[in-house]
Amino acid sequence: MNMATKKELRAKGRKISATVWLGKSELDFKIIAEIRKQLKTKKLVKIKMLKSFLESHDKKEVALELAEKCKADLIDLVGFVVVLHRR
Numbered sequence: 768m769n770m771a772t773k774k775e776l777r778a779k780g781r782k783i784s785a786t787v788w789l790g791k792s793e794l795d796f797k798i799i800a801e802i803r804k805q806l807k808t809k810k811l812v813k814i815k816m817l818k819s820f821l822e823s824h825d826k827k828e829v830a831l832e833l834a835e836k837c838k839a840d841l842i843d844l845v846g847f848v849v850v851l852h853r854r
Contacts (some may be wrong), residue, residue, distance in 0.1 A: 768840055776811065776842045780850035785815035794832065802837045806853040811842070814849040821847065 786809075787802055805812045814833065816826060830849045834841040839851040 773842060776852050777850070780811060780813055780843050783811065783813050785813045785848065787812065787814045789814065789816045789820045789829070791817075791819050794829070794836075799833075799836050802833065802839075802851065806837060806839055806851065810853045812839075812851050814851065816847045816849065818847070 786805055787798070789798065792798070802812055802814065816824075816829065820829075826847065826849075827844065830841055830844045833839070833849060834851055837851060839853055841849070842852050843850040
């Protein structure tokens with residue numbers, strides 16, 4: 768993915784609302800399945816990590832793990848928000 772495309776997707780990602788929230792639970796199959804389902808229909812998904820989730824997880828590792836398990840590109844990671852794009 769070239770930088771121009773990534774920049775465009777990053778701008779789109781900032782305009783959409785978060786559709787998945789990661790809370791106290793672990794990253795399980797249900798969460799991954801939901802993100803995959805949303806990626807199929809929307810192509811761009813915004814995920815919000817709550818502070819309770821980040822107490823026991825590293826946000827960079829979680830973002831990379833989500834991208835890998837969902838077969839998506841990591842577009843943006845700002846604060847507690849991750850934006851993924853379908854490959």
